[in-house]
Amino acid sequence: MSSPPVARPDEVRRHNRTTLLRLLHVGGPSTRAALATELGLNRSTIKTLVDGLAEAGVVEEKVPRPGRGAGRPSLLVLPQPHAAVVLAVDLQVEHVAIALVGLGGQILGRNSWNLHARTRTADEVITHVIESTRVLAGDLGVEPVAAGVSVPGVVRRADGLVHEAPNLRWTDVALGDRLSAVLRIPVLVANDAELGAVAEHLRGAARGSSDSVYVSADVGVGGGVISQGSSLRGGAGYVGEIGHMAIRPGGRACYCGSRGCWETEIGEAALCRALGLPEDTPRGVILVELRELGLDADAAASRLAEYAEWLTLGLVNVVNLLGPELVVLGDLLTVLPESVMRAVAEEVRGRSLVSRAAGGTRIVSSALGADVKLLGAAEVAFEVVLDTV
Template sequence: MSTPTAGARPDEVRRHNRTALLRRLHVDGPSTRAELATELGLNRSTIKALVDGLAESGIVQERVPRARSGAGRPSLLVLPQPQAAVVLAVDIRVEQVAIALVGLGGEMLGRNRWNLHGRTREPDEVITHIVESTRVLAEELDVKTFGVGVSVPGVVRRSDGFVHEAPNLRWRDVPLGDRLGATLGVPIRVGNDAEIGALAEHLRGAARGSEDVVYVSADIGVGAGVISDGAALRGTGGYIGELGHMVVNPAGRDCHCGSRGCWETEVGELAMCRALSLPEGSPRGAVVAELRALRPGDDTLAEFRRWLTIGVINIVNAFSPELVVLGDLFTALPRDLVDAVGLEVGKRSLVSRAIGGTRILPSTLGADGKLIGAAELAFEPVLGTV
């Protein structure tokens, strides 16, 4: 936990401590006052004052734990109250949009999703549908939203949510953050989908407890999010994570980005279809079914594995992560293939050998990963204001 700067006023210190306590409860769940004092490095009287104030505001509640031990007075659990602070999470994909209203503590209170095709993929249509669906869902649940987090498969300027380009959506220069903010009237944060996936895995998934992580996801395209020393790596203007467009095969296929032989042309969804002898554009379910039907030792994906390995080696050499998390379609890859990639990375990556090995694991969050990450993106500023 960071400490307040020297000379901070008492009210600033209280606000800092209050936010730290709320974040601890939001991410890690119910805890006793004693545990909170130890983990946050605060004395018990400070924790008591903070918890009492939050309880009076209805943001937390205290109760006796169901499982009790010992004969003495039980320590009360401090629990975040989900409806005390609710955010909207939006996951925009090439083929569908999902929204969820998520309460303090990460509980999904309600959700909706719809498919995109033809005209419904246009920015105006997507924005209108998000706004209308959010209003209906909020009325049904009788909750107020404090902020919005949006995941987009494209190059996004983090300062204002401006989508410079989302090639697979055919979006260019879309002021998504400004338009949603003006309509919904709450703070909006927009991020690249892979960056948001990395955030979700770091806080609530396979990368929980890891400080240096790269999350790589395969959909129509391939993207990556980087957690370095416990914080998201964002680059100039927030533009980072387009590792799907690193060139791995100069003699390869043309990519929609204007280059040739990008990694996503070798390991993205269309590449999976080719490797599995499926028509390009086959339903997602058919691709997943074929991947999961492969038996250990099957060499159908040998060439695919080669390119996946090369890309992961480059990632490990560039970012030195202790963990690489594979998301979206990559989670359907056979376990023996993922293990084989890990072995090759250990042999061929100078950095992996230097740090004692890099683990490669599938995501544990399933289809909700981007929604979870979008909610966490929205909660970042909200926890300091509720």
């Protein structure tokens, strides 16, 4: 209910240009006619805007493949990937991936490396990210104009301070400022699950839905919320920490200071315990175990019964509190046996008041696989450059 900024006529034109560019960037190539309909602008305004963008080399117009209908084909407007390139960084506990992403969302090139105790320090990571970016940008002959960084921790969006990334053992790292000072471009740092939600919303399983929640279980458990088409963000720039919902009173102690957090009950260590594996079992072994278990629905139901119950309880809470149209599950939650996931989804719908009211919340798997956070990181970077392209 806050007042939207008051638009002045001279701002309208730029606003329209940015809106059109965002539409092409997210939605892909489109005809002038479709753009006019989508934006509610008349064709002459669209023509002026597209001509301006084409002259600046930001879009190109092409005749679509023939045979798509009778009459003269409408020209397709295509975003030009090299017109704006951003750096995306996906910082995980055991792995860092970087990519240069062009306008339209195409990954132009990428690089990645593993982390271990010695290379997991903020200094090491920052140095390596900067060096790799320079090499990659040199190889591709492009210069990123902004960067987005995904971090598994509590992040202050305003300045990119990583307040606490417990699984990395980082505390109060000025990641955004430090990268920005060297790379000399705006650097947006965000929580990984928030970026997962953004990516699935714009390019993945939650596309077309304005209200979705992304939940991912890895070493940590996190969630991101899209509400009425935008990222939900708490006060002081901190997003919510779904993984630290207290789900099991008196449960295991969590590093966060609370007990029985959702993360302690459905994170990677909990899954290992459920499978009868040591908590530090390598990911590859967990995957093999899950694949085998998936062949026997009865065994899966019984061995994962308790794990599934905590997963269900947390999802009921997510649905009842946030009322999403759909929940997208990521990381480890996409490799659980299908029979177990079907049963969990069914239970969540049956036990959630809001799901019943809304006619059944959909619960689906991530559509973007391992790139989800990289793509989300790219999008927050594009968000700050689209109006300057």
